[in-house]
Amino acid sequence: MINRFLSFEWKQFSRSSYFKKGIAIKIVMAFAVLYFGGMALLLGVGLYFILKKAMPEIDPMTTVNNYVLYWFLFDFMLRYFMQQLPVMNVKPLMSIPVKRNTIIYYLLGKTTLSFFNILPLIIVVPFSTVLLVQGYPVIQVVAWLISFVAITLSLNFINFLVNKNNLVFYTVLVLVATFGALEHFAIFKISEPAGYAFNYLYNTPYLVILPIVILVGLFYATFKYIKKGFYLDDAISKKVKEVSGSDLSWLNRFGAVAPFLKNDIKLIVRNARPRQVMMMSFMFLFYGLIFYTQETYRDMPAILAFASMFITGGFLMTFGQHVPSWDSEYYKLLMSQNIPYKTYLESKWYLMVAAVLLSFILSTPYIYFGWDIFGMIAAGAVFNIGLNSYLTLFGGALNRVPVELNVKAKAFSNTNGFNPTQLLIGLPKFLLPMLIFYVPYKLISFNAGLIALALVGVLGIVLKPYIFKLIEGVYQKGKYKTIAAFSEKQ
Structure with a gap:
């Protein structure tokens, strides 16, 4: 069934009026992805040595953990504005014998293949490999890598749930701006308690279960959110609202x-x-x-x-x-x-x-x-x-x-x-x-x-x-x- 869904989407794309334009744009974007992907790969390979040279008195792993919180917050904001959420015309599928769960799993699977999920891997996998080459404990590095991936995928599903929720976004924006200002003026360094938490996670490998549990919980919540509105009558019904007029x-x-x-x-x-x-x-x-x-x-x-x-x-x-x-x-x-x-x-x-x-x-x-x-x-x-x-x-x-x-x-x-x-x-x-x-x-x-x-x-x-x-x-x-x-x- 997944292969058939892919076939449907390819036919929809290739037969549409924007096919030629889409091909040209996608070629340009492919070069952009290769460029930025290459830069991310170089950053992942060289990050350890850059931090070691810039701050020789601090372990590079500790430095990364101290500031990884800002990476996740920036990642969330970038997703909110730019991540293309899965698009699929599901109304024709609702009236034929196709399991709802199959369609929803396919939609959620599309979100995990987003460039926003792949880009962090291009950075952290080479960085983790360099750590292993430098003699860092294998279990701790692998557990940290799994935790990082789990948090990244969690952000993916959080974005799905709160996408276009202005209250959530501006709350996050205010928090980032506030903590950034407090950090800049040395009033309160949020990176210190956050860094302590991530370092503790790194030093205690079995805690990798926590990000995994959070990821599974968010996946289930997203699944339930989609399934809740996955009914034909819900898809075609119109909500009646009272519209207030304005004198223009x-x-x-x-x-x-x-x-x-x-x-x-x-x-x-x-x-x-x-x-x-x-x-x-x-x-x-x-x-x-x-x-x-x-x-x-x-x-x-x-x-x-x-x-x-x-x-x-x-x-x-x-x-x-x-x-x-x-x-x-x-x-x-x-x-x-x-x-x-x-x-x-x-x-x-x-x-x-x-x-x-x-x-x-x-x-x-x-x-x-x-x-x-x-x-x-x-x-x-x-x-x-x-x-x-x-x-x-x-x-x-x-x-x-x-x-x-x-x-x-x-x-x-x-x-x-x-x-x-x-x-x-x-x-x-x-x-x-x-x-x-x-x-x-x-x-x-x-x-x-x-x-x-x-x-x-x-x-x-x-x-x-x-x-x-x-x-x-x-x-x-x-x-x-x-x-x-x-x-x-x-």
Whole structure:
């Protein structure tokens, strides 16, 4: 039966409208995986010797155990945003004699084959091998390795259970930020008790049973969670909710784009996924604190330009990258109306511009770090409006992955929405402003870099009618491919 499931998924992939694009992206991602996998392998082999040289007075194994907690927390956050949860159209299978347990085991098996589970192995297995070569006790090293793998797989199932649970994620985020700050300012070093616990686990091999028991418990909990909603009537039933209306008549002043702006605002307010993206974009306002508080980055203004893009471009880069996927559930109906494509795209542009301006206003406390920093944020805001907004809309024409708006109640849908196309499209938005700023800065002065960054943004605003005409042409050309892709179940 597992072979048949694999056959179904291959046919679904190879017969879909995004097959060719998927092949090209997967080839690029395969090279990326090989590159990062090779770097991870080198790190695993050299980690022992790096730590031995950097801190010769401390056992490298002790150092790893002292800081492994941060690795697991970072791993969890990375999974939350980027791990592709298993996707399978199970409704047709519910009405035929296929055991539910078999399908669920297959879905859970797919999660264990994730790159996020394999990457740690590429690091810790070579590291453990080096430890054995250096004469460390075999039983202790093997028990530690098994514990590490068990905790990694536990994080995999935790992510499955709490995926898109904002309360859990932001609780973890606050804890990480708090403990990180306490550690940085030497108020309370969380690494010490955590390190003691992991070292005790290493020195007491039979305690390996604890991570294994936790892993089995989480696997069973995930299994029960999926099985609980694995019924045909549950899959097709619709929950009735009372919707509260909002007075958005003040948007009528925007003319033809007003109906679309109202629709997007209602979409954000009423649906789980857009609300989550909205909260994520707010967190980008604090991105500068990572860079502006560190003296190291003062001598790397190109990196500061990179950070400045995020402060005012959080909504643009999170919400904007899913245009037009936000409307995928009713895109066919939308495109059947007598609506100019330009009007539809302009509404998205105005929404992103408003978010950039609001973020810029909220970023005024950064004046505390100096007018140079605030000037860079201002130049970044103009650049986001005048160029990054267009790049975002252009990327939307190539991103034909549908977004299901209320993902919390869907155990078998693509609750992540991340795909490699977004990553490739997003690279110019990060690298281009750094290049535009750095060249005048290096040849002339810091202010010259800011002026160049702002001028490119102003030029983009002036040329808006011509740029929009080009973007509209791209959308028109791929209109029916987009409709077909949104109609498919991925």
